[in-house]
Amino acid sequence: MQEVTQKKGAIRAGSLFGIPFFIDVSWFLILAFVTWSYGSALGAQHPEWGTLVPWLTGFVSALLLFASVLLHELGHSFAAIAQGIRVQSISLFLFGGVAQIERESRSPWGALVVALAGPLVSIALFGLFYGLEQALSLAGPAGAVVSLLAMVNLALAIFNMLPGLPLDGGNVLKALVWGVTGNQYKGIRFAGITGQGVGVLMMLGGLFVIGNFNGLWFAIIGWFVFSNARRYSEYARVQGRLSGLTAVQAAVRTEPAVPAHASLRSFADLYALGSSQVSFLVTDYDGRLVGRIDRGALLRQPTEIWAITPVSAVMQPVDASETVAADQPLDEVLTRLQEKRLPRIPVLQPSGLLVGQVRIEDIQRFFARKEPLRLAS
Ligand SMILES: [Zn+2]
Known part of the structure; x- marks a missing residue:
């Protein structure tokens, strides 16, 4: 994702390549949750690992999962910096990561490159970990971590390419509509509307198809996508009307x-x-x-x-x-x-x-x- 959000409750965790890096307090909840859910699954799968190793593996996996999200955001950031656009911050929060970029690209093609750069990093990481898994046929905790990372990066790339704002796929769609119509706000409006559709489908799918806790989580992310997409549509409506006045x-x-x-x-x-x-x-x-x-x-x-x-x-x-x-x-x-x-x-x-x-x-x-x-x- 690349989007503008408030940094309320965020902790400054240093800088990456000159970009301030923030961690939201909600991130620690997810860290604990991922450690717990993956750790307990591994413990059930591998009773021979004892008690401590599954939890430690879960914890290391959770940290590397966030490193993957961070690299995805750095992908967007470097694409923006290459166009002379400043990146104000990168934050990790409840729903993943956000690179806060100072302004929109000057052209739809520039915006397209910024949007695609994150998912491309995730696909590359998937290739790397999948290759490692195949080549080394790792067993034990190391194998579990590598195979999880391959899966997580593939999921990150696919999920982010769903075609609606505020997801990367929405930014791709926005850039394409912008390129075809020559009007940036038409692009944002269109991808904002599809984003609301994506959000609604995620909520329905999460509650009625997936069910259980994972489904609920999916539905909550769907709500986040829906409400952000609505904000984008509204923003584009206002800006579109303003652009006709001097x-x-x-x-x-x-x-x-x-x-x-x-x-x-x-x-x-x-x-x-x-x-x-x-x-x-x-x-x-x-x-x-x-x-x-x-x-x-x-x-x-x-x-x-x-x-x-x-x-x-x-x-x-x-x-x-x-x-x-x-x-x-x-x-x-x-x-x-x-x-x-x-x-x-x-x-x-x-x-x-x-x-x-x-x-x-x-x-x-x-x-x-x-x-x-x-x-x-
Ligand atoms: Zn992204």
């Missing part, structure tokens, strides 16, 4: 901009003191954005010089990455707001003229009430 259509001018040539005295009297606004945009004579000033700037200057100090002398520059162009599609604006964790972002004409600001709350309200975005005058 920043200038959503820009509002609710907050006054401060003229750069104004004195700190007038900034205080006319803007800062009568309002709860913390940060103000600063424009030049022609209305072009030249900087930003905080209320706090007043406190750092002695009151005696307020009247003779222009705002331009103490304002901060605004980084170009914290502004958007008037004709930029709104889906990109929303992504920028989220990436930079900004509540609002200035919208500029190519000349630098300040049109207004897009506020994240306006975009959210637009989708909550399905009301049209206020258009800039």
Whole structure:
């Protein structure tokens, strides 16, 4: 899987090739469960191993199982890194592993490579362990571990290739639909819908076909797939609608901009003191954005010089990455707001003229009430 999740309750376990590596507390439950279920099965199968060896074999198998998941996630990660995309973290949790990738590939073919890289690693590991099993005809605990690893890696590859988001097969499907239609969101929407189907089938299959504890577990994973797939569909619906609008259509001018040539005295009297606004945009004579000033700037200057100090002398520059162009599609604006964790972002004409600001709350309200975005005058 490659997906964005919260890292609540996760423990930082170090770094792998510069990628922060997290283990969720739920992972320890699975470690104990796999050790117990495999250990007790081996104990029943091989009474001659005594009591300790089956459990130890189960424990080593469980650790190697997680190493297999980790290598699968590293496969996705290296494919992303090769495209210049940063990998923010790799986490192991209840349902397996997740590589948190900073952004989508630029092209559907890039996304296809990232999606396929994980299952390809799993298939390669299956080949390796299956080959070892055949070539060495290992017996005893070592044989049991190798044959389990061959099976687990094959299962990982097959399960992950089920054709629905958030699984790798869903990402493959997304990339293909994206490639054919030229629209990324159509790809996500389509694979989100098939993902919901995959999730429902897993729940039904788990509860009514497999039955017992394994079936229940399968159904729980099905629920996880279903609810994530639904989130993807919703995300694609919102982003798809936003991509048809531009920043200038959503820009509002609710907050006054401060003229750069104004004195700190007038900034205080006319803007800062009568309002709860913390940060103000600063424009030049022609209305072009030249900087930003905080209320706090007043406190750092002695009151005696307020009247003779222009705002331009103490304002901060605004980084170009914290502004958007008037004709930029709104889906990109929303992504920028989220990436930079900004509540609002200035919208500029190519000349630098300040049109207004897009506020994240306006975009959210637009989708909550399905009301049209206020258009800039
Ligand atoms: Zn994967």
